[in-house]
Amino acid sequence: MTSAPLRAGLIGLGAMGRNHCRVLAGLEGVDLVGVVDPKGDPKAAHGAPVLDTVEELIALGVDYAVVACPTALHEEVGLTLAGAGVGALIEKPLAHTVEAAQALVDAFEAAGLVAGVGHIERYNPALQNLRGRLEAGELGDVYQVVTRRQGPFPHRIADVGVVKDLATHDIDLTSWVTGQEYVSVAAHTVSKSGRPHEDMVAVVGQLADSTMVNHLVNWLSPLKERTTVVTGERGCFVADTLTADLTFFANGVQDTEWEALRAFRGVSEGDMVRYAIPKREPLLVEHERFRDAVLGVPSDIVTLRQGLRTVQVSAAVLESAQSGRTITIQEKGETSDGA
Template identity: 30%
Template sequence: MRIGILSFAHLHAEGYVQNLRRISGVEVIGFSDTDPERGRRISQSFGLRWFWTHEDLLAEAPDAVIVTSENAHHREHVAMAAAAGADVLCEKPVATTVADALAMQEAVERSGVRFMTAFPMRFSPAVQALRDMVRSGELGRVLAVVGVNHSENPKRHRAWFAQKALAGGGATLDHTVHLADLYRWIFETEVGEVAAEVANPFDPEVNVDTAGLLLLRLENGIPASIDASWSRPNHYPRWGHVKMEVVGERGTAILDAFAGHLHVWRKGAGRDYEWLGYHPDPAQGMMEAFVRSVRDQSEPPVTWRDGFEAMRVALAAYRAAEAGVPVDPRSLV
């Protein structure tokens, strides 16, 4: 199977190359990127063929592509890939507006290609164990859910994350979608209402939010919250957190998806110490699932609809914060 990468703008692209190279029978044919400095650096670092334009990459007729461009460019690049007949794995959030997301759906359906949203946390063994506990009734009736997704500010690695025109938003958009998707997946329900406070308490130099606090009402009646921020300092020993606390009548389950780690101290190495995770890489499971769907010509396990609904929750948070009243994500059309 021949797979290409459309743009290395997103941080996750580097890890996805390694994930693909671990899968038997997959050839990474190269990547396209119009940023000359980034293109040269990635080509040299990963030994990948660099295509100056996305059209040049797609002219190689890849079986599938990974879209890891800036959020605002997803619509354009997904449409290009679909027109070329390539199945698509698209980085989250799927888009920055409802209109762009719907245009992507139309392009994919018109071309008959497969589309998968990059939600790797569904493939975390810890998350899957929590889902099994909820589904089996081990916790009894669920009374409340608390979710946390923190990280350092990604602008240090990719400046565009803090540029609203390219990112579409800040930490609230970047991090809400993961937990919104997990709530939908674990509890088999939709988000019925969002109240939110969105602010920038951590970086006055940027024009996007660095923190968002959401209160959700799930359609099945469960109250939930999401704490999304770029609050970790640059010297934090790991990238961030995906945590969840599920309170049930029979017990409480606490998830820390990246808890498995070793403390490593390095004298004079910048950071005094870091945490090296030994937990399974959820992105590896996600990539293997995408490759299977392409090989088997089957429906991907995470669909466009999943990405769309999670995106609408994040966009509803911005609308709710601005209006000062709760917003139903489904009203955003």
């Protein structure tokens, strides 16, 4: 890049913030000029000054900032940045409530600023490859999307439950890979860890094209699993986002002479293919895409409106779990009792 580097800042130097800091510090075409965290460890800031307030960062003159502070602070921090004319990449979820997410959308759009949400799974190589294959029609009609996201409790999380912390990944990636919006959800939650928030959720949903959706998400399991299975007319894709592997299981076409099986009219096992795909770090790709968007280069980022929609669906999941009813999600994101 021949133009002057973009000046970037980081807000929050926790577990995720440290990863953002590492990537920003080495990102081509970007200078990390300051990190905001009153209790931040200067050793983790990669040489950038550690500041106490967002206002101090703004005073340094920044083109954009990465917001990686606790979710409950996203609205306040984001509105401050928008008011100062600073673009923002805000960690997922966009905000802790639908109202706060809407306020951020309104503020950044009114200011005409580039802003996005850090739904990092969109940049996982397996899901990127899967989306391209679905768009090319390799699976035919899509029938179902099933995700499993489970593992031990992450001690970095204190302010939200498993729905807003983890299930938002699955909600966003499901809409993104299929190109379809959610129209209804029904959910059950469990709280077993003694915390005020839920730590397990099971969701059944439906997308606009009638695709069935199932999400099982928890942080109560010693088994760490990050799996997305898309089943359709010609077979199923299995994406493992821990290893960035993508496998296709084709419906069988081989005829059989076994009379008992010949009478079966469903699918049968066919060939299995595991694709060899490049495996770049998703967080680095996310930052490259956002940098390009700030520079005015057409780039695939998660917009604030898409982030808002994910917050709306996650709120419907929690509403369903609390009420015991199916929640219908209207076109503009409002929810209604589907029972």
